[in-house]
Amino acid sequence: MEKQGTENHLQSFRKTMERIIPISDTDWQMISQKFEPIEVPKRTLLTKEGQIASSIYFIIKGILRIFYTKEDVEITGFIFSEGLFASCYESFLLQTKSNQTLEALEDCVLLTIDYHTLQTLYKEVPALHIVGRVVAEQRFINGQRILSSHLLDSHEERYRQFADQYPDLLQRVPQHIIASYLGITPVSLSRIRKRISRK
Amino acid sequence: MEKQGTENHLQSFRKTMERIIPISDTDWQMISQKFEPIEVPKRTLLTKEGQIASSIYFIIKGILRIFYTKEDVEITGFIFSEGLFASCYESFLLQTKSNQTLEALEDCVLLTIDYHTLQTLYKEVPALHIVGRVVAEQRFINGQRILSSHLLDSHEERYRQFADQYPDLLQRVPQHIIASYLGITPVSLSRIRKRISRK
DNA sequence: GTAATTTCTTTACAATTGTTAATGTTCTTT
DNA sequence: AAAGAACATTAACAATTGTAAAGAAATTAC
Incomplete structure (x- = not known):
């Protein structure tokens, strides 16, 4: 895996967020402190079926997928690549047991934040609610396009x-x-x- | 169609919102002023394919559906009933031409707000971003459940x-x-x- | 570099679903 | 109440897709 400075990772992350809303340097200080960079090898299971999704992951490098298990067969629900926030969203948002598994399909570089830290961050940086809303809206629109393709x-x-x-x-x-x-x-x-x- | 006071409609609307976050009386004043109650008969098309969805509709009474048109056949994308916010979301959120039509399947009582009024309201009542985020999250989760059912x-x-x-x-x-x-x-x-x- | 595993393709067959068209039923409209 | 339109069911047939199994190709591991 190629090495790259954490600062560069954070820059690409900030860029993605600022496509949604400008972020002041003060707010950025608060935000970037709370996201932790991690590297995980291929086949890592970040959230397992039956567990509560503790974190979301911004993908710097690599591919993650969500899959369901039905009668020992794995059925892929979504494939995430660079620049997206990946998670078992339902489990993460509702903090309930997941019926999905989140797996690395390649060696990955990720920025991660756990649920409680994010809730704290929402309070410290209210502008993040807008980011949260827009990300949820984007994911909804994306899901709707996929669903309509299944129908049409x-x-x-x-x-x-x-x-x-x-x-x-x-x-x-x-x-x-x-x-x-x-x-x-x-x-x-x-x-x-x-x-x-x-x- | 049975008649019911506008005040009662607003009460059920407030109740739905407060399941997400408590709303102060001051904020409620601002919000309730901006939503307009309307009644539409069965078969009304609230947004047509090719148009930009101007408004979202909170359903007090009745059923709406979204449909796509493919080779003159109507294919239903979603069915909304009482207590939900209905719209051609993608068109509404992005203010782009819709590829969906929003139709009343019954005589309906709705509370409606248009895009620009909602943007104003977001500025006046920042707590609404949380409502917007949670509604988007809920719709995303719902869409994801439907999609997974198609796969599984x-x-x-x-x-x-x-x-x-x-x-x-x-x-x-x-x-x-x-x-x-x-x-x-x-x-x-x-x-x-x-x-x-x-x- | 070779063995082992995983992945992809192909075939034959079974099962499901779509298509078309006819019939019966229900709902609307006047 | 009658006529027309919209909706639901059924049947026969065609088309698509799934299943199981075998072999080829590619990838991974030692």
Whole structure:
């Protein structure tokens, strides 16, 4: 894994936040103090099914995924890459037991904050409520787009859109994981890819 | 349509908000002034595809649905009933053209606020950011549950869960609309219902 | 660098769902 | 109350997708 200074990580993090709302240097002091940089190897489980999600993770480098387990089969719910806040959100927001697992698909560099620290930070930096609201709104909109694609589009269309939108994930994520994310079997995805390649 | 005093409507609205955060009488003055009570008949289109969603609607009485149009077929994205904030959210939040239509499935009593008034209100009553954040979080969690059901459950299971969770909607909403919400055809839903009734 | 594991593709077959069209039912409208 | 429209069910058939199993390819581990 390449090394990079913590300051640079924090800079890219601040940039992401300031796309939402400008942050004063004083507020930034408070915020950056509370986020802890960590590195985790591939296959690390950050939150496990049955546990309460203690933290959210801003992704500096790497890929995380959420998956559900149904009859010993892992079904991917979402794939997070650089610049996103990842978590088992429902568990984190409600502080209830998760029905999802959060897993590193690559070696990752993350900035993490736990639930109680975030609540404290909300009180110290009220502007963060706006960031929280906008992030929740963005995640809602994103989820709604995915859901509408399940209602409106064929499996093939959905795969094409995924490939168009996330060409890097297509390379970095195993296909059977993409398949379950699209709501189909690996066999079916393989057939779709063959069909497309013939055109 | 039964008549009820505007004061009572506002009371039930305040109650819903206070489940999220206590609101002072002063703040409540500001808030309640800005929401306008309206009544609309069945089949009213509150936002049309291609338009920008001007307002959000708190539902006092009645049912709204969001639908997409694909090759002249209407596909239901969500069904809102009493106590929820309904809108074509993506269009409303981003103030971009909607790819959804918001329709009244029954005669409705609503409290409405338009985008710019809400932005003003956010400035006057900062506590509303918390309400906005929590509502966005709730809608995100709800959307995520629906999406996971599409990934994890069979059509029959999804119908059973819908029937369990919303027995009233089962009565009040036409079945072909429920079918498209579940991501299946009316024919397929009819088969599922028959299969279940035999057990 | 080779063995072991994981991942991807292919095939044959089974199961589910969609499509079309006909029929019956219910709801609206006048 | 009758006519028309909208909705729900059923049947036959077509198309799609899932399942299971086997082999090929790629990746990982020692």
